[in-house]
Amino acid sequence: MKREKKRKEKCEKKRKKKDEKREQKRKEKREKKTYEKSEKKRIEKRREKKRKEKIEKKRQEKRREKRKEKNEKRKEEKREQRKEEKKEMKRKEKREKGKEEKREKKRQDKRKKKSKEKREKKRKEKGEKKRKEVKREKRKYEKR
Incomplete structure (x- = not known):
């Protein structure tokens, strides 16, 4: 009986040990699984x-x-606009210059006309004076 008890105890111990081992393995497996899961995550x-x-x-x-493209496009547009404005300014200046030249020509023509008229007037007056002088001389001569 004693032997039987001992044997039973031994068996029990062994079983317990096995159970613990199994439990340990299970635990490790579970831990490994959770670790792998978290690692995967x-x-x-x-x-x-x-x-x-x-x-x-x-x-x-x-x-x-x-x-970048937008900025380039904007820069290009500004450049084009400046070019266009420059062209427009040149055209305007040309027009103004043409107008000024026309005005100047008109003024000069007017001056020329006036001076011509003055000369004509002077010539006529001179001719008139001479005629009068000649007439006076003639009368004077006739009186004598």
């Missing part, structure tokens, strides 16, 4: 983050490129 998160960063970078690059 972490890796996935990191991958997702990198992917999002890449997308954001591309979007920003596109935006930057668009802005």
Whole structure:
């Protein structure tokens, strides 16, 4: 009986040990699983983050490129506008110059006309004076 008891105890001990071992294994397995799960999650998160960063970078690059093109376009338009304004100014100046030259020519023509008329008048007056003088001389001569 004593032996039986001992044997039973031994058996019980062994079983307990086995159970503990099994439990330990189960526990380790569970821990391993949770660790792998969390590791997987972490890796996935990191991958997702990198992917999002890449997308954001591309979007920003596109935006930057668009802005650059817009600025270039604006600069080009301004350049064209300045060119156009310069051309317009030149045309205006040319027109003004033409008008001024016409005015000047008119003035000169007027002056010429006036001086011509003056000369004519003087000549006529001189001729008139001479005629009168000749007439006077003639009368004077006839009286004698």
